[in-house]
Amino acid sequence: xxxxxxxxxxxxxxxxxxxxxxxxxxxxxxxxxxxxxxxxxxxxxxxxxxxxxxxxxxxxxxxxxxxxxxxxxxxxxxxxxxxxxxxxxxxxxxxxxxxxxxxxxxxxxxxxxxxxxxxxxxxxxxxxxxxxxxxxxxxxxxxx
Numbered sequence: 001x002x003x004x005x006x007x008x009x010x011x012x013x014x015x016x017x018x019x020x021x022x023x024x025x026x027x028x029x030x031x032x033x034x035x036x037x038x039x040x041x042x043x044x045x046x047x048x049x050x051x052x053x054x055x056x057x058x059x060x061x062x063x064x065x066x067x068x069x070x071x072x073x074x075x076x077x078x079x080x081x082x083x084x085x086x087x088x089x090x091x092x093x094x095x096x097x098x099x100x101x102x103x104x105x106x107x108x109x110x111x112x113x114x115x116x117x118x119x120x121x122x123x124x125x126x127x128x129x130x131x132x133x134x135x136x137x138x139x140x141x142x143x144x
Contacts, residue, residue: 002046032074063089078127
């Protein structure tokens with residue numbers, strides 16, 4: 001697993017309230033045809049199975065963090081999000097544990113393990129697995 005800097009999200013202008021919910025993803029300066037939720041690309045990694053991107057809304061009122069796995073052709077293979085109303089889900093750190101594992105820290109919402117499975121079935125057996133390592137009890141929730 002290698003940290004990279006090949007990707008970025010489209011910049012928006014005008015009033016924040018009028019921005020679209022998704023932003024165009026660019027790779028090496030070229031549009032990919034893929035759109036991701038949010039406006040800020042926080043982290044990006046090259047994995048044995050593709051690219052793992054961490055992105056959010058870059059807004060204190062929209063603290064939801066998204067995790068997206070792209071294949072080598074830059075198609076979305078899995079996407080998960082962590083967030084909850086009235087709880088802080090601001091990502092404060094991410095640590096690589098192995099070729100397919102991360103540990104993410106979310107301020108008041110604790111630590112979460114992230115595993116990338118080698119295969120998956122959309123909605124039934126997602127390739128990105130989120131598991132609470134420690135946290136806020138019943139206040140937090142997962143979204144897929």
